[in-house]
Amino acid sequence: MVNFQIWYRIGIMAEKDLFSDLKATYDGVVVSAHIASFYKLAMTTFLPSLGRPFIVDPMTYAFARDLQNIKRGNDFRKSFQKLIDWYGGKVKTILEKRQLLPSDFLKGKTWIKDTVDTIVKRTVALQLDLLKPGGPVQQSLSEYLEIIKETKPQIKKPLFIVAPYFYFPSVSDVWYSINLQVAKRAAKATKEDVFAVICASKETLLDEKDVRKIATDFRRFKGVLLWISDFDDEKDSTEYLAGLVQLVHLLDKNKKLIYFLYGGSFIPLLSKKFSYLRGYSRGICYGDSKDVDTEMPTGGGAPVRYYMDLTKTKLLEGIARVFYSDNPGMLCACQICTSISKGVRSRKGTAAYAAEFFDRMNYTLTRLHFAHSHTSEIESISKMPLQDILRKLAKNTRTANSLNLNFKYGIQFSHLERWKDAISK
Numbered sequence: 129m130v131n132f133q134i135w136y137r138i139g140i141m142a143e144k145d146l147f148s149d150l151k152a153t154y155d156g157v158v159v160s161a162h163i164a165s166f167y168k169l170a171m172t173t174f175l176p177s178l179g180r181p182f183i184v185d186p187m188t189y190a191f192a193r194d195l196q197n198i199k200r201g202n203d204f205r206k207s208f209q210k211l212i213d214w215y216g217g218k219v220k221t222i223l224e225k226r227q228l229l230p231s232d233f234l235k236g237k238t239w240i241k242d243t244v245d246t247i248v249k250r251t252v253a254l255q256l257d258l259l260k261p262g263g264p265v266q267q268s269l270s271e272y273l274e275i276i277k278e279t280k281p282q283i284k285k286p287l288f289i290v291a292p293y294f295y296f297p298s299v300s301d302v303w304y305s306i307n308l309q310v311a312k313r314a315a316k317a318t319k320e321d322v323f324a325v326i327c328a329s330k331e332t333l334l335d336e337k338d339v340r341k342i343a344t345d346f347r348r349f350k351g352v353l354l355w356i357s358d359f360d361d362e363k364d365s366t367e368y369l370a371g372l373v374q375l376v377h378l379l380d381k382n383k384k385l386i387y388f389l390y391g392g393s394f395i396p397l398l399s400k401k402f403s404y405l406r407g408y409s410r411g412i413c414y415g416d417s418k419d420v421d422t423e424m425p426t427g428g429g430a431p432v433r434y435y436m437d438l439t440k441t442k443l444l445e446g447i448a449r450v451f452y453s454d455n456p457g458m459l460c461a462c463q464i465c466t467s468i469s470k471g472v473r474s475r476k477g478t479a480a481y482a483a484e485f486f487d488r489m490n491y492t493l494t495r496l497h498f499a500h501s502h503t504s505e506i507e508s509i510s511k512m513p514l515q516d517i518l519r520k521l522a523k524n525t526r527t528a529n530s531l532n533l534n535f536k537y538g539i540q541f542s543h544l545e546r547w548k549d550a551i552s553k
Contacts (some may be wrong), residue, residue, distance in 0.1 A: 131510045132399040133407030134502065135387070137185075141167050144174055146412060146495065156287065157182040158389070158409045161251075162198075162424075164258055165214050166207035172259050181287040185389065187211070188247060188292040188310075191219070192228040192303070196424045205424065215250045218242050228294075230302040231310050239309065248313045251292040256318070256481045265270055286288035288350065289318055293325035295357060295420045298347045299338045308345055315349060324349040325389070327420065330359045333371025342379030351385030351500055358419040361394035362441060362543045363458060369550035373398065392416035393440035394547050396506055400514040401551060413442060432491050435498040436459075437505060438524055439533065439541045442498070449486045451537045453479040462504065464497040469513040514551075521548040 133155035138147060141164070147157065158179055164171055164184050175182050190198050190208070194538035198208040208378045212220050222232060222243075232243045239338065296304035311324035324346055330336045333356065346352050379386050380402035388395050388408035393416075395408045410416045413433060435440035437460065443451070452459055456477050459465060468488050473479035489497075509517060533539040 132396050132405070132506055133387075134506060135183075135407055135409040137409050137411050138163065138437050138500075139411055141170065143412070144170075146492070147178060150412070150496065150499045151178055151180065153503040155407065156178065156180050156409075158185055160185045161185075161187045161254060162205075162207040162211040166210045168258065175259060176178070176283050179283070181283060183286045183290055184258060185407055186251045186254070186290055186292050187293045188251060191223060192294050193421055195223070195227050197421060204314060208424075214247060214254060217246050219246045219250075230306060232322075233306045233309075234302065242308060247292045247319055248310055252289055252314055254440055255289050256320070258286070275431075285320075288321040288323050289314065290353060291315065291324045291349075293327050295327045295329075296332075297329045298332055298335075299341050305308075311346075311349065318419065320496060321350040323351045323353050323387070325353045325355060325383075327355045327357065327389075330356045330364065330368055330371075332356075333359075333368050333375065336374070336431060339371060339375045340378060343375060343382060346379070346382060347382040348491050349384065351387070353380060353387050353389050355389040358417065359390075360417040361392040361547070362540065366546045366549050369394065369546055370553055373401075373550050373553070376402050376405055390416060390418045393502075393505070394543075394550075396509050397547060397551060398422065398516060400509065400512075400517060413495045432489070432494055434486075434489065434494050435501055436539070437501055437540060439528060439544065440505075441541070443539065445486065445489075447539065449483065451533075451539065452482040452486070455531065456482040459485060460497065460501060462497055462500045464493060464500050470492065518548050518552060521545070 134153070135156040135158050136147065136150075136154045137158040137160070138144070139160075149177055157175065157178060159171070159175070159182060191212075195204075198205055203209070204212060212223050215223075219228070221227060228243075233240055242391070262500055267426055291311035293311065294303050294307045296307055298304070307325070307327065313321070315322040315324075326342060327348060328342070332342070344514075354375070359368065359372070361369065376386060384404060386405045390410060391408040392410075395405075399405045400439050413435060432445040434445065434448040436448075438458070456479065458480065459469070465485075468485060469476075471488060472484045474484045512520070523542050525541060525548075528534075528539070528541040528544070531537075533541055
């Protein structure tokens, strides 16, 4: 079985140095289309320099939601204006007035060729033209999946093409039909491997018929990208988790390659159960859950959060300081945390030691800590049998209980038990 892959999403170009520094901790890069189009020249050197495969998230769903999500005041953000200009034609004309509607794509049973063709052809072209590929054809998808961290392939095009996509609240909604149609047409528009996107409400996970229909309808594609809007594996109930497990199970049964566009630490655990679940995407210490109607990030104001391996959660700095001051022996021993510890002058194992440790920690270092810690976590999962993973989840729950994490520190951990139950069933 291919090891589970970590794909980090570059949210803003200010993160590019972080991606360069952390090359040993991830397997691939996801670039949002508006960033790819706005920084096209920079991308031609930045992406190949990483020596990692990449894909482009088309972000077309945003054109069919409240456009204020991608605006600043009355104007589109510059990056999205660049993307809209790329589409041009009827799509641009519509977006200058309002968001895309189902009637722009379908009237009765007739597809509106102008809109559909523009969305499909320009979405595919954006991805293929991003690095201006030339010369011999790059490695096939199967060859890319075998890439190990030490290799540095000369990347000239995306690992696969991502079809344009739109959010659907249920399979009976017209946007479901539109989403499936543009994906089918994208697959016919290029000889490259095309992955369809399943961008659904989490309520669809609660309807077994909907789940089965989605798995059946999307089995024609080489693979799929899953994005369950607002799905949060730390907060959602076992019913939602079980519904997601069922969807992955059916896609896996159809032998479809599966990646998650957004996901938390629950997703890598599923890879022990489903061999076609190959990886997931997230930001570096953020972006593991996303609602389709969340405004696009500007890159500022993110809080400092410290990743706790015990609970698989990110702690606000204040909470982390209190907990580790009481339990300094539980501080992480990853490469980053160890290097910080070497500069701490207070006596090891004391509250003063933990306090000084966090005085030296900053936003960048917490992200570096997350990346190194998470890579070790994934490597550990890949080596453990499923039953051992379930036992570890139970053990972590007992440890969290003994530390009184919830009532004493406000650190939630009940999701660990829900994860175990959902995977077991």
